Amino acid sequence: MTTIRIPTPLRPYAGGNSAVPVTGETVGSALNHLTEQHPDLRQHLFEGDELRSFVNIYLNQEDVRYLEGAETAVSENDTLMIIPSIAGG
Numbered sequence: 001m002t003t004i005r006i007p008t009p010l011r012p013y014a015g016g017n018s019a020v021p022v023t024g025e026t027v028g029s030a031l032n033h034l035t036e037q038h039p040d041l042r043q044h045l046f047e048g049d050e051l052r053s054f055v056n057i058y059l060n061q062e063d064v065r066y067l068e069g070a071e072t073a074v075s076e077n078d079t080l081m082i083i084p085s086i087a088g089g
């Protein structure tokens with residue numbers, strides 16, 4: 001199983017969990033499994049079927065935007081991290 005690490009601001013929408021085990025062969029299918037388990041997370045991660053622009057996903061320390069995006073393959077023992085962008089000024 002792949003593990004998705006949930007950032008603190010999103011944990012209330014994931015049952016308070018800091019990490020959630022998911023199945024899936026790609027980043028996209030793993031995220032879909034996550035939002036099937038915790039439907040309240042979907043609105044915070046996706047706009048329609050697309051990942052929100054301010055949500056960054058890392059696979060074992062690598063930004064999936066520089067890999068194959070949602071089609072990036074994941075395997076057992078991989079860790080996905082959801083990293084929301086923070087704006088300030």
